[in-house]
Amino acid sequence: MKKFSKISLLVSDLSSAAILRAYLIATALINLGYEVEIMGFLFGNNLYRNLPPDLKVYNFPGKNFPDFFGQLHEFLPKINGDIIYAIKPQVASFGVAIIKKIFSKKPLILDIDDWEMSWHGGDNWHYHPEPKQLLRDLLKPDGALRNPHHPLYVKWMEGLINQADAVTVHTKFLQQRFGGAFVPNGKDTSLFDPAQYDAESSRSRYGLSEYRILMFPGAPRPYKGLEDILTALDKINQPDLRLVIVGGSPYDDYDRQLQQQWGRWIIKLPKYPADVMPDLVAAAHIVVVPQRDTPETRAQFPLKLTDGMAMAKPVLSTRVGDIPEIVADTGYLVEPACPEQLAEKIQFIFNNLESANQQGIKARQRCVEHYSIEAMASTLKTVIAQL
Structure with a gap:
């Protein structure tokens, strides 16, 4: 464990509750002696929750495609942990982490704290647009496929889970579906005493x-x-x-x-x-x-x-x-x-x-x-x- 000293946690949207899972994982990692940074995109106006000031949190403006790719040019060099830890199988976290892994050869952990596709119908969800609809979704300024969190991309990310070197999951349901180590959210039992x-x-x-x-x-x-x-x-x-x-x-x-x-x-x-x-x-x-x-x-x-x-x-x-x-x-x-x-x-x-x-x-x-x-x-x- 000595060869790793710093861990970069990537969050797909820091204005969402995903930051809470990142915070708890970060707290546990700090307890193990690691230096931790939380990084991610801000698709809303504000952080979902302000974290303690001693925890490094770096946020970048969240943008839709194709502007999102321009953001990556600035974001990727900032990820300098010895381990990349992506929160959620989303393009803006896991997708970015896969790209960073390819170029840096650094190990990648994926955390799955929810079944993202369950919010869209689960395994029954499919995207089969007519050609005209596909063009509208891709090319219109408000086209559905311009949103990095579109369920199509989530489905693609779920198909790439084997690219992670390790997987952690929040529940036994998720473990049965995706494998990985069971890491439920920890409570600060010294505070909640x-x-x-x-x-x-x-x-x-x-x-x-x-x-x-x-x-x-x-x-x-x-x-x-x-x-x-x-x-x-x-x-x-x-x-x-x-x-x-x-x-x-x-x-x-x-x-x-x-x-x-x-x-x-x-x-x-x-x-x-x-x-x-x-x-x-x-x-x-x-x-x-x-x-x-x-x-x-x-x-x-x-x-x-x-x-x-x-x-x-x-x-x-x-x-x-x-x-x-x-x-x-x-x-x-x-x-x-x-x-x-x-x-x-x-x-x-x-x-x-x-x-x-x-x-x-x-x-x-x-x-x-x-x-x-x-x-x-x-x-x-x-x-x-x-x-």
């Missing part, structure tokens, strides 16, 4: 003291099953229950739709810095992750699970994808899209809160062992040793 927080004080701080709190610490989307939780609260119909949504959706007006129908059960809190999140999660009685069963969710590892597990909270989730394996016997699981089962389990947890909190303590132990930054670093050390 329940011993540093008092639940009652946290509830008081956020105006939640008079309620029994179900918390969803993330951005609502239809596939995340919040409608099922809210329907379950309708069924239970106990006035001191509340679903606390932290941060809200940056994508659309889905928050407003939920508020219109179920506003009496919802408390919406703003987005807080990452270092405040443990204090927020400490205020929860139960952390809920009611994921629905879709092609997209089967490939995902909801980070809200380890938020709750690390903070020793009872975690209520659904039997979708890797979730049963992640929480194992430390959480509470129901079938997806089943408000009746959610209602029963919510009442069961509150009726047996002491034993539920003991489950939460077991969940933290499991998180520290399997889903911490240290666990992540241990696997990455093995991956790099085999290059």
Whole structure:
């Protein structure tokens, strides 16, 4: 491992959540003693999240084809790590990394943290345009194929995965599909440490003291099953229950739709810095992750699970994808899209809160062992040793 000292992480779009995966991998690599830089293109207006100032992040303006090729002329010489680590099988990360590997002979690792094609229909997606449509997609200023993130290019990148010297994946679903080493996102369990927080004080701080709190610490989307939780609260119909949504959706007006129908059960809190999140999660009685069963969710590892597990909270989730394996016997699981089962389990947890909190303590132990930054670093050390 001495022959490698610096690692360049390439991110296809620094204005997307891909930067979070890059940050966690970077943190684990720094723990192993590597110098790390994060590099990528900015297709949106701002970084998805500002990372700590001591972490080097270089961004270049993201442009569509053919201007993207001009960007490469400036971008490629800046990649000077001993290892190239591409985040996502996208042209703007993995495609660039393959080109750099060809000319530099440096080893290339590809990280796959989501099944990108699942957002476009998965294996059923095909691109078979008529000749005129193909020309329009290629030549018009707003042509679909000018976008480097077009699913056609993602499909091509998936076909080139064997060009990587090593592959890391976020879930067992992705491992079965693409192979590679299983490296789930690690939680900073020294930051997310329940011993540093008092639940009652946290509830008081956020105006939640008079309620029994179900918390969803993330951005609502239809596939995340919040409608099922809210329907379950309708069924239970106990006035001191509340679903606390932290941060809200940056994508659309889905928050407003939920508020219109179920506003009496919802408390919406703003987005807080990452270092405040443990204090927020400490205020929860139960952390809920009611994921629905879709092609997209089967490939995902909801980070809200380890938020709750690390903070020793009872975690209520659904039997979708890797979730049963992640929480194992430390959480509470129901079938997806089943408000009746959610209602029963919510009442069961509150009726047996002491034993539920003991489950939460077991969940933290499991998180520290399997889903911490240290666990992540241990696997990455093995991956790099085999290059």
